[in-house]
Structure formats: structure tokens, C-alpha cells
Amino acid sequence: MRIQKKKASIQYPIINNVSCVIAALEFHPTEDILMTAGMDKRIKLYNVSNASKKISSIYLHDLPITTAHFISQGRQVLHI
Numbered sequence: 001m002r003i004q005k006k007k008a009s010i011q012y013p014i015i016n017n018v019s020c021v022i023a024a025l026e027f028h029p030t031e032d033i034l035m036t037a038g039m040d041k042r043i044k045l046y047n048v049s050n051a052s053k054k055i056s057s058i059y060l061h062d063l064p065i066t067t068a069h070f071i072s073q074g075r076q077v078l079h080i
Contacts, residue, residue, distance in 0.1 A: 024068040024079075037068035037079060 024037040032049035041064055045055040060079075068079040 023064075023066050026068065026070060028070055029074045031074065033074075035068060035070065035077065037065040039064045041065065043068055043077060043079060 021039040022036050023039060024035070026035050027033070027048075028035070032047060033055065034046045034048050035043065036046070037043045041060050041062075043058045043060070043065065045057075047053045047055050063079075065079050068077055070076070071078045
């Protein structure tokens with residue numbers, strides 16, 4: 001496994017030797033939820049209290065994500 005750091009992003013190998021750059025990583029303000037977003041055009045939510053089980057994955061087909069944040073006390077996600 002090779003890990004590279006690029007401009008405050010992390011590149012890591014995923015399924016079938018495809019790689020992805022994580023551009024945003026944030027914990028929910030009140031729940032045990034981790035959000036990741038990146039250049040693979042996906043926002044992913046994980047339950048970190050349950051062996052990091054993926055809760056949801058949202059694909060934005062024309063939009064690589066450069067940043068994402070929980071807003072409205074964690075009820076919504078803002079992405080750019």
C-alpha cells in the first residue's frame with residue numbers, strides 16, 4: 001500500500017487499483033458520523049461507532065468535490 005500526501009489531501013488505493021483523493025474529512029457535530037468527500041465525486045458518511053460502517057454514499061456525476069462541511073447542526077452537507 002502506498003500513501004501520498006498532496007496539497008492537504010490524502011491519496012489512497014481503493015478497489016481494483018483505482019485511487020481517490022480525499023479533499024474533505026469532517027466529523028458530525030453531535031453524532032458518531034464521519035463524512036469524506038473528494039475527487040471521486042462522492043460524499044460518503046460512515047458510522048464510526050459501528051466498525052466504520054458506511055451509512056450512505058452520494059455520487060455527483062459532474063462535480064469533483066473540493067470541500068464539504070456539515071451545516072444546520074449537522075442536518076445538511078454543504079459541498080463546493
